Amino acid sequence: MASTNLAQLRALVTGGASGIGLASVRMLAEAGAFVAVNHLPDDTAAAATVAMFRERGLRVEAVPGDVGDVSSAEKMVGTAIHCLGGLDLLVNNAGRPATPQPIPFHDLDAMTEELWEKVFSVNLMGTFRCSKAAASALRASRGAIVNVASVAGLGTRGSSIAYAASKAAVVNLTRNLARALAPDVRVNAVAPGLIETPWTEGWSDERKQGTLKSILLGRLGSADEVAQAIVFLGTSAHYINGETLVINGGGA
Numbered sequence: 001m002a003s004t005n006l007a008q009l010r011a012l013v014t015g016g017a018s019g020i021g022l023a024s025v026r027m028l029a030e031a032g033a034f035v036a037v038n039h040l041p042d043d044t045a046a047a048a049t050v051a052m053f054r055e056r057g058l059r060v061e062a063v064p065g066d067v068g069d070v071s072s073a074e075k076m077v078g079t080a081i082h083c084l085g086g087l088d089l090l091v092n093n094a095g096r097p098a099t100p101q102p103i104p105f106h107d108l109d110a111m112t113e114e115l116w117e118k119v120f121s122v123n124l125m126g127t128f129r130c131s132k133a134a135a136s137a138l139r140a141s142r143g144a145i146v147n148v149a150s151v152a153g154l155g156t157r158g159s160s161i162a163y164a165a166s167k168a169a170v171v172n173l174t175r176n177l178a179r180a181l182a183p184d185v186r187v188n189a190v191a192p193g194l195i196e197t198p199w200t201e202g203w204s205d206e207r208k209q210g211t212l213k214s215i216l217l218g219r220l221g222s223a224d225e226v227a228q229a230i231v232f233l234g235t236s237a238h239y240i241n242g243e244t245l246v247i248n249g250g251g252a
Helices: 021-028 044-055 069-083 113-123 126-141 162-183 205-212 223-234
Strands: 010-013 033-037 060-064 089-092 146-149 186-192 245-246
Touching: 010 021, 021 033, 021 044, 021 089, 021 223, 033 044, 033 069, 044 060, 060 069, 060 146, 069 126, 089 126, 089 223, 113 126, 113 162, 113 223, 126 146, 126 162, 146 162, 146 223, 162 186, 205 245, 223 245
Parallel strands: 010 033, 010 089, 033 060, 089 146, 146 186, 186 245
Antiparallel strands: none
């Protein structure tokens, strides 16, 4: 992917300071793109990450903001478009499980109204807010959106019922945004399985091993492998639209 020349591409990656978002930022920037890196305003480590990229001569710009808040999300997208001078690619990667440990699906009492609101405000509404705010700029450039869903949204058990439902909604939103923005803007999604990211570092070995048994390739995926698919859908897949690409190593 590093050999691809994306010098004319202007991209915004939400949740771009860690995990899949960070891998996407690095891959895009190393290919020459000008990338706006969104992160939470109180994420002090993100500033150091952006500074590291810039020391390497990569074109990156920090755009802090909380996609879970409507005014913050809209302001952040506007700032990114201004800094980049337009927008060709929006990667809606920001998301949250809102629970440090998986909640068994049968434990309905643990599924509080507050947890549902936290998960949906970021995972679903954040994706919609950023897409809506970026729509005009993306139409002007005939650009693309790539949403980060999850195999949890396709029937695989996720960290909670709320998380699985939010990612299923992202899959549906992807298809309908593709309809809403056609023919000017392509909208696709990736649905990662078990990926080595900060989210999965705290998982027990028992949980990881249990999941590995259902993966045909017999290993966890990497953030870079998901980022490769994101860059492909966002920059090269010119006749793919409204689709969700599963990236799970052939998992069940």
